Amino acid sequence: SKIKPVSYGKRGMTLEEDVNDTNNYYLSRGLAVIHKKPTPVQIVQVDYPKRSAAVIKEAYFKQASTTDYNGVYKSHYIDFEAKETKNKTSFPLQNFHLHQINHMKQVMEQGGLAFVIIRFSTKEETYLVHGHSIFKWWNRMECGGRKSVTYEEITKEGYFIKTGLTPRLHYLPIIDQWLLQPVLQKESEE
Amino acid sequence: SKIKPVSYGKRGMTLEEDVNDTNNYYLSRGLAVIHKKPTPVQIVQVDYPKRSAAVIKEAYFKQASTTDYNGVYKSHYIDFEAKETKNKTSFPLQNFHLHQINHMKQVMEQGGLAFVIIRFSTKEETYLVHGHSIFKWWNRMECGGRKSVTYEEITKEGYFIKTGLTPRLHYLPIIDQWLLQPVLQKESEE
Numbered sequence: 164s165k166i167k168p169v170s171y172g173k174r175g176m177t178l179e180e181d182v183n184d185t186n187n188y189y190l191s192r193g194l195a196v197i198h199k200k201p202t203p204v205q206i207v208q209v210d211y212p213k214r215s216a217a218v219i220k221e222a223y224f225k226q227a228s229t230t231d232y233n234g235v236y237k238s239h240y241i242d243f244e245a246k247e248t249k250n251k252t253s254f255p256l257q258n259f260h261l262h263q264i265n266h267m268k269q270v271m272e273q274g275g276l277a278f279v280i281i282r283f284s285t286k287e288e289t290y291l292v293h294g295h296s297i298f299k300w301w302n303r304m305e306c307g308g309r310k311s312v313t314y315e316e317i318t319k320e321g322y323f324i325k326t327g328l329t330p331r332l333h334y335l336p337i338i339d340q341w342l343l344q345p346v347l348q349k350e351s352e353e
Numbered sequence: 354s355k356i357k358p359v360s361y362g363k364r365g366m367t368l369e370e371d372v373n374d375t376n377n378y379y380l381s382r383g384l385a386v387i388h389k390k391p392t393p394v395q396i397v398q399v400d401y402p403k404r405s406a407a408v409i410k411e412a413y414f415k416q417a418s419t420t421d422y423n424g425v426y427k428s429h430y431i432d433f434e435a436k437e438t439k440n441k442t443s444f445p446l447q448n449f450h451l452h453q454i455n456h457m458k459q460v461m462e463q464g465g466l467a468f469v470i471i472r473f474s475t476k477e478e479t480y481l482v483h484g485h486s487i488f489k490w491w492n493r494m495e496c497g498g499r500k501s502v503t504y505e506e507i508t509k510e511g512y513f514i515k516t517g518l519t520p521r522l523h524y525l526p527i528i529d530q531w532l533l534q535p536v537l538q539k540e541s542e543e
């Protein structure tokens with residue numbers, strides 16, 4: 164077995180950094196209160212040294228039962244997952260777990276807003292995709308259809324998020340559009 | 354230093370169990386989607402054994418930057434902390450960190466609902482206390498006043514939560530009252 168120091172900065176890091184940075188900006192400006200949830204860990208053994216901080220000596224990663232981000236924006240409950248892929252032509256649905264999909268459905272049924280921020284990292288393009296679209300594609304897979312979403316589908320149903328300096332991923336304007344027209348109407352508009 | 358297996362069930366456990374149990378009940382009935390956030394941990398070293406799960410070998414507890422629970426109820430963003438005290442006559446405000454108070458303020462400013470569930474464990478009494486009351490008492494302390502809230506103050510401004518079997522701590526009816534009359538009016542009603 165190999166013992167490694169934790170290296171942040173692998174798969175998915177850049178998008179997560181951009182989202183966290185954007186949320187910090189929103190928080191500091193009073194625009195929204197959205198936080199990333201801590202990584203769920205099952206703690207097995209803790210060492211309590213005298214006169215210093217407790218050290219966790221044995222713990223395991225647990226599967227998250229919800230999505231990574233949630234919070235409040237203009238009184239609305241917001242809930243989302245951020246996912247990155249190196250694929251150029253499609254986004255694999257195996258990036259989600261069934262319980263994350265179920266959680267997003269529960270959120271929508273309770274009147275919250277669930278969505279996913281998807282980045283095609285090689286193309287450097289980021290899209291905000293409504294939960295309804297994700298459920299549709301998930302359903303298609305469960306009915307024997309393709310196990311991924313094509314790049315074209317995501318560009319058609321998703322909303323392109325411009326990358327900038329401050330904030331890096333200004334996604335709230337897309338939410339504003341949705342709040343004004345609660346039922347997703349992008350397709351019918353076109 | 355002493356190495357100990359993690360013992361759940363110390364200080365504060367019973368209230369947390371009751372709240373988690375209640376939230377599971379709400380989730381299963383489609384009444385609300387409220388989850389406890391994972392304990393924040395700073396991971397330093399991970400062992401990747403061949404053919405078995407990654408083991409966290411060194412990690413430290415981090416201070417939470419938000420409250421423990423949040424979610425969505427009837428489209429509303431809900432955010433709260435659950436705290437237990439063995440004191441009989443007062444609840445010490447040192448149970449909160451400044452950043453938790455600030456987080457609750459940010460939530461309220463964004464139109465969310467922030468509150469605290471406080472249990473006097475020796476009396477076996479549990480109260481739901483609106484963020485406004487907590488801010489008022491926190492402010493009093495910061496202006497040189499008492500560092501705790503008296504039991505009488507909590508019974509006067511808080512809402513008694515009946516304990517039952519299923520769910521154990523049915524707190525949503527109190528939220529319903531608040532949603533019908535957004536400005537806290539308990540005092541003026543009396």
Ligand SMILES: [Mg+2]
Nearest residue numbers: 230231244245
């Ligand atoms: Mg994730």
Ligand SMILES: [Mg+2]
Nearest residue numbers: 420421434435
């Ligand atoms: Mg806590």
